[in-house]
Amino acid sequence: MSTHIRGGRLIDPASGTDQRADLFIADGKIVGVGDTVPAGFKARTTLDATGCIVCPGLIDLAARLREPGFEYKATLESEMAAAAAGGVTRLACPPDTDPVLDEPGLVEMLTHRARLPEFAHVHPVGALTVQLAGKKLTEMAELSEAGCVAFGQANQAIVDTQVLLHAMNYAATFGFPVWLQAQDPFLAQPGIAHDGGIAARLGLTGIPVAAETIALATLLQLARETGVRLHVTRISSAAGLDMITAARAAGIAVTCDTAVHYLHLCDHDIGYFNPHARLDPPLRAQRDRDALRNGLASGAITAVCSDHTPVDDDGKQKPFSEAEIGATGLELLLPLTLKWAQEMQVPLLTALARITSDPARIMGVAAGRLDIGLPADICVFDPTADFHVTRNNLKSQGKNTPLLGLTLPGRVRYTLIDGHLAYDGTS
């Protein structure tokens, strides 16, 4: 099978390429870039990319597929359709499924189920502790062989610092990265919104920024002790970001990400108790949001993810404090990143790096770039077309987003996974 993507503007952040060029794909791999047709290449399919940007398929560091265990919220099929429609060709899924991804058999089953040509590549994040309970280490070496790219706790904390130290040390033994959220459970648990004027006004229990900074101090100290490769997930505050920047300057191997929602929303957007604005970590103050926007531009934040969390309507049609946490995001990752780039005047090359080559580096996979010989995971999108965020337009089973009704820049035209046309937005 061979495909010729013609007439597009090719942006490959990894190589710094931004030029008009064609792309040639054969046997699922990239075989040529530029104007000259590779020798012996014969296109079975030609895709018109005129007016479009051709870039590596998006790589999402956190997307919940809800399988196994929560199929009433979403299924692999529905969420893989959402990924393809969003231009996402590779994603990591957190271990907070039911059962938890803490056994090699479960991981193998998930990756096996996900092995369909039109499905994005799935990289499970293995549980760092059994049941995410923070007590006993999982069989990390076995889980790694089964396909886990990293180990984490999803949104659960390891309360016992002795266990955390051992977990990091054990992961460091094998060179496995740990992906952890920085949130002190004692300060965060009773809370439901950022601790500030909005929470005070709405009578919502606050989660102080100290919940993030205290946990972060612990993680950074132990990362220094153990030498583990630490990736901090979903940073939410200016103060937290400052600590990571300082730690990196001090030589600690730490990276971090945030989710697209935190680039655009803040606690003010809770409005009149909008349950869709209930996220974890909570939407913080405007100055935090602005710091995250700048941090992503400067590279202090390494990557941005969707933190895709489909929730069914029943889970959201509840009072704010009782509503399930999370927002759908796979199909909003590209438009919201483009919107951020436009508003911040960040070059497309940089913006796309944050959702392709940069997360690929964190994931430790040879992907997110348009090198000859690599799997042809490609996103072709029209930057001038709009994406209307409506229930109908979202392929994800989760229609839960505070952004319903908005018009965002950028619409995916084609998504190719291993050279296979997984999404065709022209039909």
Added chain:
Amino acid sequence: MTLLRINRNPQLNSHGELTHLLSTEGLPQDVLTRILDTAAPFAAVAEREVKKVPLLRGKSVFNLFFENSTRTRTTFEIAAKRLSADVINLNINTSSASKGETLLDTTDNLAAMQADMFVVRHAASGAPYLIAQHLAATGKDHIHIINAGDGRHAHPTQGLLDMYTIRHYKQDFTQLTVAIVGDVLHSRVARSQIHALTTLGVPEVRVIAPKTLLPSGIERLGVQVFNDMKEGLRGVDVVMMLRLQNERMQGALLPSAQEYFKSYGLTMDKLALAKPDAIVMHPGPMNRGVEIESAVADGTQAVILPQVTFGIAVRMAVMAMLAGA
């Protein structure tokens, strides 16, 4: 820049008229004043031999109490009955909710019983907003909602009856200094009082509490924060005490009721720092010896029982206005 446009205040219709009473926040001054003005003649109804007017005859008022309350529910019931409405009381925490029915399912069922008004109390902040939005989305927005207390967020009729009481004794809001004392953190009453006081033009609203009982960012609501009660009471015209719930002693917020009383209990000594004609208010039920000493609660400056009486008139006014009567 902001991405989202926050919708219109859901308690006002497109003409700016009150369709639900969900919070005192965001209500224009003239709406607040109109409620107080409307309440005045209803206060007189209570003095008559026949304490009834026919304004809500044929209307059904459902008291939906998802959280226990005897006092507030009773005052709403009396108010509705004095307006000649049919009143149906539902204590939902002992019925549907324990069978797993969702809040909105319960609401839909009661709406199908041709309700005209829901009086809602719920433990979660914002629950009445959810119901209001749901009724609007399902074309049932002819049903009016009165928030009878949601979580820590609001208790607007309490806030309004407090304003009625202050106006009754002090007339002009724009010359007053008002202190709110106690557990502001957990208090929906305090939030409703603060918004009403600032909207009605009270130039100085103080909150007095230990730091553990104040939400961070409270000053953004337009109040001055005092941790020292004596300092905070100096020269005030109105002292509004808040109830301190016993369960607050169990956590790490306060060491003991005794120590709380010593620092933040209202005694005759401390009250002497306020203006000589200062009034003392309390939303009830009182914890004597915890937040207030009996000499003050039963003293000449206390207006705690008149608050209860005015509360019925204010609730009648709100119901009558919502029903368009």
